[in-house]
Each structure stands twice: as structure tokens, then as C-alpha cells.
Amino acid sequence: ATITNHMPTAELQALDAAHHLHPFSANNALGEEGTRVITRARGVWLNDSEGEEILDAMAGLWCVNIGYGRDELAEVAARQMRELPYYNTFFKTTHVPAIALAQKLAELAPGDLNHVFFAGGGSEANDTNIRMVRTYWQNKGQPEKTVIISRKNAYHGSTVASSALGGMAGMHAQSGLIPDVHHINQPNWWAEGGDMDPEEFGLARARELEEAILELGENRVAAFIAEPVQGAGGVIVAPDSYWPEIQRICDKYDILLIADEVICGFGRTGNWFGTQTMGIRPHIMTIAKGLSSGYAPIGGSIVCDEVAHVIGKDEFNHGYTYSGHPVAAAVALENLRILEEENILDHVRNVAAPYLKEKWEALTDHPLVGEAKIVGMMASIALTPNKASRAKFASEPGTIGYICRERCFANNLIMRHVGDRMIISPPLVITPAEIDEMFVRIRKSLDEAQ
Numbered sequence: 001a002t003i004t005n006h007m008p009t010a011e012l013q014a015l016d017a018a019h020h021l022h023p024f025s026a027n028n029a030l031g032e033e034g035t036r037v038i039t040r041a042r043g044v045w046l047n048d049s050e051g052e053e054i055l056d057a058m059a060g061l062w063c064v065n066i067g068y069g070r071d072e073l074a075e076v077a078a079r080q081m082r083e084l085p086y087y088n089t090f091f092k093t094t095h096v097p098a099i100a101l102a103q104k105l106a107e108l109a110p111g112d113l114n115h116v117f118f119a120g121g122g123s124e125a126n127d128t129n130i131r132m133v134r135t136y137w138q139n140k141g142q143p144e145k146t147v148i149i150s151r152k153n154a155y156h157g158s159t160v161a162s163s164a165l166g167g168m169a170g171m172h173a174q175s176g177l178i179p180d181v182h183h184i185n186q187p188n189w190w191a192e193g194g195d196m197d198p199e200e201f202g203l204a205r206a207r208e209l210e211e212a213i214l215e216l217g218e219n220r221v222a223a224f225i226a227e228p229v230q231g232a233g234g235v236i237v238a239p240d241s242y243w244p245e246i247q248r249i250c251d252k253y254d255i256l257l258i259a260d261e262v263i264c265g266f267g268r269t270g271n272w273f274g275t276q277t278m279g280i281r282p283h284i285m286t287i288a289k290g291l292s293s294g295y296a297p298i299g300g301s302i303v304c305d306e307v308a309h310v311i312g313k314d315e316f317n318h319g320y321t322y323s324g325h326p327v328a329a330a331v332a333l334e335n336l337r338i339l340e341e342e343n344i345l346d347h348v349r350n351v352a353a354p355y356l357k358e359k360w361e362a363l364t365d366h367p368l369v370g371e372a373k374i375v376g377m378m379a380s381i382a383l384t385p386n387k388a389s390r391a392k393f394a395s396e397p398g399t400i401g402y403i404c405r406e407r408c409f410a411n412n413l414i415m416r417h418v419g420d421r422m423i424i425s426p427p428l429v430i431t432p433a434e435i436d437e438m439f440v441r442i443r444k445s446l447d448e449a450q
């Protein structure tokens, strides 16, 4: 029989458990616990197979920036699929959606970030970056510059190479590292700042980059990669002292700066890119997610003139079947048109983000909440049993973060939990009334978790 939204939930759940392996899940347990079947979505709201309305405060996986249900994107996809559903851009061919999207990205990206290499998503784009920076230094006659410095708790993707680049211990434990990747500490003052003042701590953590360069050898370090705001690691916002010092160090030692904008890009922090919010000048930006608002899988690397020119000297032995996929590219272009023509960044800057910030920071009046951090439309709270000592709750399954997330889920609110932090990243188009509704559910869930 055909499987449809109209089947009883239990039957859908049973088929799902029998045949579908879910990402980042303990699948055997999932079968017993049951999954929620999402059937449709509009704006910031999801519907499930039981007819419940769920407020999606995560915009899917930080990606549905323009909100769900925009018919324009469906129409563009259908039109493109009829006209040219697929062609590649290998071997001296190209097509209009890839040309137009690359041109638009060059226009939106700061400085001389004028060239785009397309990928299927963020993980693939970071794999591209690894090969690209190493090729860059080879072509410059410095092949010994191979080491990429990253940060603990960073998320750069799920392929073997991009997860090695990232700093998630659980992923390293399952697939190991790759050669010539080095991790420094993250600027998470709440968890690791001890008695230091946040700004002093930010500076100390930035200087770990310099220490690592000197230890590894100046002539061996190719690049430093970081998210402007660490997302999946728990929305860790660096103290103000951090980024200017990182920029100084990258400049001084002539290493490429890669900004992973997969979450921060396309309005999430209130500017087109998180690097603009943090005041830094990367040579390469990784993009995905908000590029198409999640309506089609697409990512890429936006590269500066110098890097593009140097890697272009020789054959770059790299590419994906779906690099610049015409349907995904056309959808991304339409998404960027909507972001621009509907002034969604102005809505973020002038309406949604200030309103959210005031309410978010007020959450520290709740007994469970230590610090509250927010940049634009991404925010986190640290849960603590003791605000003064910044004590930690246990982080094993079944403890407070899990309970909190479960309470949110039960209260029809999607909010994520990472260690002792609860995080949100709602669609950028969320209205003040929807933000009010979100806070009713957040506070109810926190009270129930207590």
C-alpha cells in the first residue's frame, strides 16, 4: 500500500522503525520511544500526524530562515526541473542557475570574496575547503603548509574529514581524526572561564591560536577555521576581545582564515554573514543551510580573489555530481531574492532580534538559568544548579537538559539541548506575537523541568 500522511501514526512509526536509520540517534531505542511524524509546515509552525501544531524554534536544523511554505520556491523548482533538471559544471560546461547564484553570492559577500565552489551541503563544502587550502599552499610553492587549526566543540560537518575538522569528541571517537588537523580550546567563558574576567578569558583563548602556530611551526600552518558563533556546540558567543585578536594572529602569521558561515550566514546574526557581525575578514566562507532556507540541499565555499587565482593555476581535482545543481541553485537564488526584497534582515535587526533579546536575557530570572547569550536570532541559556559558582548539572541522558528538551517537545515547542545549554534559532520571519507564544512554552517547560 502507498504510505501517506493519512495513515495512522502508529503504522507510520512502525514502518519508520523497521526501515529508516535516523542520523544522530540510537536507532534501536528510537523504535521503542516512537518518533513524531511531521506532515506539513507554514511560517514557523509544523504539523504532525496527530494534528498537533508545533512551534519550530530551531528553523529545522538552523536552516529555514525565510520560514516554511513559500510557494515561490516550489514554483521555481518545478520550472527549473522542467527546463533543465540536471546538468553538471565539470568538463567545460555551465548553466544559468549556477552562474546567477555565484554572481549573486559574490555581490552579497564582503570584500573580494568573489568566487563560489558549490557543494551539496556544509560538510561537503568543508571537505572542499580542506583540499582547497592545501592546494593553495602547494601551488604557492609552500607544500609543507598543511595543518588546519580548528576548535574543540566546533561543528563543521559529518563526513569523516569534516567531522575530524570539527571538534566533537563523540564523532572523533567513532571515526577518528585525519592527519594535520589541530584543535585549540573554545571561548566558552561560562563553562571554562574560571575566575577570569570574560574579556581577559577571550583574549587568552584567542592567543591559544598563536601558541599553537608557534608550537606546530609557522611554516606548517595552512589555515584556521571557526564558526563566527559556535552553533551546534551550544551557541557559544565569544567575548568581544576574541575575534580582533584572532584576526591579528591570522594576519601576522599569513594563514588563511576560514569562516564556517553554515549557520551564521544569510541573516542569522542580523547581517548577511556572521563575519560582518564579528568584524573579521575571512579568505574563505563555508555556506549552506540558510542559502536555500533548507528548501533544497546546497552549500559551497565563497573564496577570495587571491585563493581562487592560485588554485586555478592547475587542475583542481575535486567536485561533486551535484555541485551547482540547477534546481537547488534556482531555489537558493529565489530564497535570496525573498530575503532581499522582503527586507528580512531589517525585520531581524529592527523587530525580531531586539524583541527576542529583551525576553531572552530576562530568562536569567528563572532558577534554572545561569547565563543567557544571544546574537541576532541565535541564542542559548546555560542551565545550572548554582548561578554564583556556575556549577554544572550532569550531562548524561536522563538529566536536566534532556528533561528540559522533552518538556519542550511535549509542550509543542522544538528547542534543542547541548550539554547544559538549551538553544534556539527560529525562522528569521518570526513575529513578536509568535515570540510571545514561544516564551509561554519555554517558561512552562523550564518550570516543569525544575
Ligand code: PLP
Pocket: 061, 120, 121, 122, 123, 124, 126, 155, 156, 157, 158, 227, 231, 232, 260, 261, 262, 263, 288, 289, 299
Ligand atoms: N558547518 C556548520 C557550522 C554546521 O552547523 C553544519 C551543520 O549543522 C555543517 C557545517 C554541516 O552542514 P551539512 O549538514 O549541510 O553537511
